[in-house]
Amino acid sequence: MVAGMSTYAVPAVKDVRPVTSGNARILIHSHNDYAQKRPFWGAYEAGADSIEADVFLVDGKLLVAHSRRDLKPENTLRRLYLEPLREVFKKNGGRARANGKPLQLLVDLKNGKPAFDALLALIERDGFRDCFDIGKNPAAARLTITGDNSGIDFSACPAFVFFDVPSNRKLDDGQYKRVWLVSDYAGIYTKWRSGEMQKEDKRKIRDAAAQAHAKGVLFRLWGFPDHPDAWRLSLELGLDFINTDRPAVASKALAAFAAPAPAKARANVVRDWENIDVNSFNRMPAATYAMPLVNENAALTDALEFETP
Numbered sequence: 001m002v003a004g005m006s007t008y009a010v011p012a013v014k015d016v017r018p019v020t021s022g023n024a025r026i027l028i029h030s031h032n033d034y035a036q037k038r039p040f041w042g043a044y045e046a047g048a049d050s051i052e053a054d055v056f057l058v059d060g061k062l063l064v065a066h067s068r069r070d071l072k073p074e075n076t077l078r079r080l081y082l083e084p085l086r087e088v089f090k091k092n093g094g095r096a097r098a099n100g101k102p103l104q105l106l107v108d109l110k111n112g113k114p115a116f117d118a119l120l121a122l123i124e125r126d127g128f129r130d131c132f133d134i135g136k137n138p139a140a141a142r143l144t145i146t147g148d149n150s151g152i153d154f155s156a157c158p159a160f161v162f163f164d165v166p167s168n169r170k171l172d173d174g175q176y177k178r179v180w181l182v183s184d185y186a187g188i189y190t191k192w193r194s195g196e197m198q199k200e201d202k203r204k205i206r207d208a209a210a211q212a213h214a215k216g217v218l219f220r221l222w223g224f225p226d227h228p229d230a231w232r233l234s235l236e237l238g239l240d241f242i243n244t245d246r247p248a249v250a251s252k253a254l255a256a257f258a259a260p261a262p263a264k265a266r267a268n269v270v271r272d273w274e275n276i277d278v279n280s281f282n283r284m285p286a287a288t289y290a291m292p293l294v295n296e297n298a299a300l301t302d303a304l305e306f307e308t309p
Contacts (some may be wrong), residue, residue, distance in 0.1 A: 026234060028250050029106070029220060029241040034064045034075065040084045046248040050104040050241065053081050054147070057115040062122065077119070081105060082128050085141055089131045095139035096131070105132075106164065106181075108147035116145060116152055120161070133160045144180050154178035164220075167208055181240075182212040186224040193225055202237060209238040228253045 029050040030036070030043035043051045053064050055077050062077040085105065089096060096103035109115045123129050123143075130136075132143040145152070146164035154163050154175040162180035165171070171179070189208065190201035205221070212219035218240035224230060231242045231253050244250040 026239060026254070027218075027241045028247050028254070029104075029243050030247040031222065031226075031243050031245050032066060033247075034080060035066070035245070039064070039080045043247045044084075044088065044103075046251045047101075048247040048251070049102060050106055050144075051081070052106045052108060053077060054108040054110055055115055055119070056110045057118050060118070062115065062118055077107070078122065078126070082122070082126075082131075085131050086128060089140070092139075094130070094137060096141040097139075100139050102142065104142045104144055106144045106146055109145060109149055110147060112148040113151040116149065120158065129160065135159050142180065146181075146183065167212065176215070179215075179217050181218045181220060182208075182215075183220040183222055184208065186221040189221070194227075194229060197233060205237045205239070209240070213238075232257060 027049035028047065029052065030046075030048040031052055032054065033039055033043050033051045034053055036042045039053075040051060054066050056063050056065060056068065056071060058071060061073070063071050063073070064075045064077050064080050065071045085096070092098045107119065123132065130140065132140055134140045134142055140160075142162060143160060144162045144164050149163055149165070152163075154171070155178060157178065161178070163178050164181040164183050165179055167182050167184050189204045190197060192198070192201060209219040219238075220241040220243055221234075221239060222243050224234070224243055226244050226246065231244070231250055234242050235257065242250050242254070
């Protein structure tokens with residue numbers, strides 16, 4: 001445990017991680033979800049537990065994109081994520097999912113506190129707070145803020161807002177009570193891509209996950225390989241999330257891991273993995289993007305591509 005860190009335990013952390021294989025539990029995180037053919041809806045319908053939206057504040061509007069060159073005025077956070085969430089919330093009688101299963105919206109701030117302040121104003125002004133107020137309604141969605149959140153005083157934020165930080169982030173006990181998730185770049189721990197991971201790398205990842213769990217928070221690796229063998233390894237390593245650009249395929253794979261299926265079913269998972277029509281993250285062919293980003297600098301843009309206001 002890092003000196004000065006809190007041991008605050010988030011209530012019932014274990015209850016938000018569905019059983020997928022024996023006693024192992026893991027969640028599906030739809031990484032860079034806005035790049036999907038159907039933002040929000042594809043991941044939601046696939047049963048993803050967490051959905052990510054990268055957000056820029058531009059001329060008073062919160063726009064969703066990975067970088068400024070991808071910005072489009074019609075792709076607002078409100079249209080792509082907040083309104084669909086409110087739609088299902090109302091349809092489900094005040095629950096993010098009809099079955100009460102938890103759902104997280106992970107908002108990655110690309111230009112820091114100004115974007116955060118605009119987000120809070122939008123939520124309060126336009127009546128989205130009920131969708132996220134899990135203090136009053138445990139079946140609401142969890143709003144977790146990641147990315148450039150270093151200029152925000154966590155302890156001064158509304159109670160419905162939670163945060164995602166790297167494991168080396170130093171916070172006092174009051175601020176750490178607002179942390180829900182620890183996310184680290186996988187390259188800190190391993191260069192693994194396929195085959196057998198080195199035992200020492202496994203130990204380092206398991207230790208990092210255990211340290212997060214000891215603080216009562218969940219643990220995720222980004223920049224980790226995104227293919228069925230990596231998903232299975234994520235279970236083995238004690239990760240809380242599969243970080244994937246293919247939530248529908250990952251969901252099928254987890255179902256196969258939980259209930260060993262005939263070879264034909266396994267072949268279907270592999271076929272879906274290689275099928276560009278099923279694999280909706282189609283900026284490049286599935287077989288190409290199945291490999292992780294080429295180098296650490298490219299991968300780091302995922303979390304560190306902050307913009308000045």
